[in-house]
Amino acid sequence: MANLVILESPSKAATVKGYLGSNYKVVASKGHVRDLPKSTLGVDIENSFEPRYINIRGRGDLIKELRREAKKAKKVFLMTDPDREGEAIAWHLANALNIPVEKALRAPINEVTKTAVKAAVKSPRKIDMDLVNAQQTRRILDRIVGYKLSPYLWKSVRSGLSAGRVQSVATRMIVDRERERDAFVPVEYWTIEADLISAEGKPFRAKFWGIDGEAVSLGTKEEADAVLESCKNGDFIVSSVKKAKKQKHPAPPFTTSSLLVEASRKLGFQSQRIMKTAQELYEGIDLGAEMGGAHGLITYMRTDSTRISEQAAETAKKLITEQFGEEYLPDSQRSFKSDAGAQDAHEAIRPADPGIAPDRIKARLTLDQYKLYKLIWNRFIASQMASALLDTVSADIVNGENIFRASGYTIAFKGYMSVYEDSEPEEDKSSKPSDEKMAKTLIPELAEDDKLGLKDLIPAQHFTEPPARYTEATLINRFKELGIGRPSTYTPTITTIISRGYVEREGKSLKPTSLGFTTTELMEKNFNDIVDYKFTANMEEELDDIENGKRDMNDVLGAFYAGFSRDLEKAAANIEIDKVEAEPQLTDIICDKCGSRMIVKTGRYGRFAACPNYPTCKNTKPITPEGDIQKPQPAPDGMKCDECGSPMVVRSGRWGSFYACSRYPECKFTKRIDRGIGVKCPDCDGEIVIRRSKNRRTFYGCSNYPECEFVSYSLPTNEKCPDCGSMLLLQKGKKSKLVCRNKDCGYSREDNLPEIDIKSGEKPEADDGSDE
Structure with a gap:
């Protein structure tokens, strides 16, 4: 009797299957199997907020198959993700499969490696109900807000809109930044730079700093001209030279937020692309037979911890010594303090096996996978290396009462910078620049009282600029600063507010639409708590308290709903007064049927361009997030x-x-377009692909058709017949079975579940204003 291991993802299950022997059957639930119903609230508010879960549509057969397998199994291990969401999926599976929760075996893994998988099944634990209740509370909060607020927006603005607990405050953040920009008044300022020549004849540049020992800001041309005039007759003399050695320490390994920010800056990836690629690296990549098949390449990618295991640190130490030498090791093993409020349930994002260097497996990875894995690998290795050593120099140069300053640094010892260069954060140009920033510039050898030659004085006019619009990177940083959202919600929140038309992209920047402004103003007037930064951050802390066993789920829900229901009553009374019309958002697309300028509309599946003359003209076109025609x-x-x-x-x-x-x-x-199933054709070197007949019936054929005429209405698999070695086909039905393709053989056996190495299925997305 085999043990059953259930994971959410087919690709992750395929990797795990390779680590466990014939005593284990590994299957995938393909995400959640139960959820709140889409058509009703699904929460009994009067009865202690009891949720009413139902099987997700289309999962009935899968649940029956899983139940049959669980009934036959010696033990059932629930190996879903090691966070709140994964814990909740395990709890739902236990309930759906009629496994008593107190007897369910939870075997979470932080990395999809043979060692981690073996350890998890060897020492399973019980389902953590505090984790489950934290997830349930978030889900119920988001459902209540989505279902209760959305109808108000339908009546006040237009039908089809949705509100969400975190998406609404995220939209407000982008609206608030736009308000700051609109209210911004530019301030003029001037700089003066002096092109100087040292006593040894070497050129360098110094910047005007102040007068008579005081820092001075030049606000007008007249002030700058006065300094220029006063510099004409005097000599430029070195008054002081300060030299110092400065250490620059490596950044910690990635958390979710720092990975999203850094991959955005360094690779130019959007957050959805980053998390999708990280998920692939976590779940496992086939590295070929020479490297033992599929491997999970990174640890779990939804984390706010910077902690790493002792074993990973030791592996890094060995690699650094071998590749760079002992001088590149720090005096003691580095450890990093996690931010206040971090859940710290998992390790940082790091290579699951640091010994697998990116270039060693480049041929097995897609370009996105390679770039992201290399970024994660480099950052982790750098975090365990010695600090860089900089030689800094700062020289003050006087001309009468005027003081000019030249500063810079050179790298004396690269240390961790041999592996990883820190990216520069976006510069804030809304105020005058600070003189503290030191450039990576070589300053010639200078000594006190040196007389310098003047080549030129260069005045320049500047104006402060309004605060920059948020990019995905800076918005995620702001989420983290304010304590809004958690690693699992950053990317879905940004995706949601763009897809629902509250925010649009302008290059890399995020800009509120007129719809975003309108809904934010209504929310501020009637549901200020929902869009209040501090209130939202406090809710996140309360969810953390539930996870840590410090707060009761019903107490948190009750306290929230008491205030929320009062706001709902007031809003209902003012609904006619609040009724507004969002200004149509024009595009540059001309309707090719009637010549009108098309406008942006938001439908169930996101934004599209529509003719403003609807219903007379019903022309529509797909558009990009930037509002351009979606090119093929x-x-x-x-x-x-x-x-x-x-x-x-x-x-x-x-x-x-x-x-x-x-x-x-x-x-x-x-x-x-033929969609492959990950199975080679048994008759040639082609791939098996999914095809449809004229009557829309699915069958499987070879990608080399018509040269190869392989065809099957049963699902081809990678399994071989134990009797004759031919391909086994999966015949689905009430009692699905694997049968030999060779009709003369006759081998068959029962198999109630689809093969887990055929990659299909994603977690279902809630469409109720939820931020999950």
């Missing part, structure tokens, strides 16, 4: 049109994506 993507591998030889592109139609000639409508050639 080039087909892969330089695919050419079979009829005219022009490049092919990917287009979307009623039945999904397909290849089409780029010269459409002159050439109307199209070709279907």
